[in-house]
Amino acid sequence: MIEAAPIASEAIANVFKTLAPGDVQLFPVSIEGVPEQHFVVNATKVIDCIDEARCREVHHYDKDDPAPGYEGEYNWIYGLRIDPSKTEGARVFRLKKFKIAFIVSEDVKNALEAVGNLGVSFERVTGAH
DSSP states (O other): OOOOOOEEEHHHHHHHHHHOTTTEEEEEEEETTEEEEEEEEEEOOEEOOBOGGGSSEEEEOOSSSOOTTOTTSEEEEESOOBOGGGSTTOSEEEETTEEEEEEEOHHHHHHHHHHOOOSOOOOOOSSOO
């Protein structure tokens, strides 16, 4: 199963390379009409740390008719919450049963925001709603 991976500028890629070198792979890519180098950012860690009891709302794939390849996974989660004690110290990772989420630690988030012009938004996944 292939999950979408973010494409980042060199400045963004440098944040991942500096703060989470063991958690990501960076693959150089060229974008037609754009002279600057970009990178596909692949989170190499997949961690089972969803705290379902603290999530606002969870939707599983239908047990009677699951989407092929998604058996036992979440279709969607509102108010996602994770258990930080289960993240194994990773600063960047995907969630085992909800791989669409690309999770970064607070320090990585702050460094990414300092670069600016990200085209993404962040949502807190720890603590109270």
